[in-house]
Amino acid sequence: MKIIIEREKCQGHGRCAALAEGVYSLDEEGYIETQSGDVPPDREREAYEGARGCPERVIVIEKNLMNEDPPDVLPMVSASCDPYDGAALGQTPPTGSDEMD
Numbered sequence: 688m689k690i691i692i693e694r695e696k697c698q699g700h701g702r703c704a705a706l707a708e709g710v711y712s713l714d715e716e717g718y719i720e721t722q723s724g725d726v727p728p729d730r731e732r733e734a735y736e737g738a739r740g741c742p743e744r745v746i747v748i749e750k751n752l753m754n755e756d757p758p759d760v761l762p763m764v765s766a767s768c769d770p771y772d773g774a775a776l777g778q779t780p781p782t783g784s785d786e787m788d
């Protein structure tokens with residue numbers, strides 16, 4: 688498993704390191720300093736938990752699903768990725784009665 692750190696998105700919340708101090712570390716200003724790279728198998732669960740805790744989605748998990756078992760904990764998907772999640776935009780989801788004739 689590999690982690691990709693999109694450091695430019697980091698806002699310094701520190702949740703990644705609080706949840707997974709064995710994987711993620713912060714610099715003196717509180718921003719993530721961990722570099723992208725491979726995660727040892729015994730640290731994968733911790734790496735997922737830290738990634739899930741990041742509200743800015745700075746940490747991307749890259750996993751070769753063809754060769755590995757699925758993790759116990761899956762990363763959350765941002766609600767903004769769901770085109771039918773109108774609540775985030777103040778809209779209601781489309782219904783069948785909205786179709787044009």
Ligand code: SF4
Binds near residue numbers: 699704717719741743
């Ligand atoms: S939780 Fe996310 S935003 Fe906060 S320090 Fe860690 S990587 Fe940066």
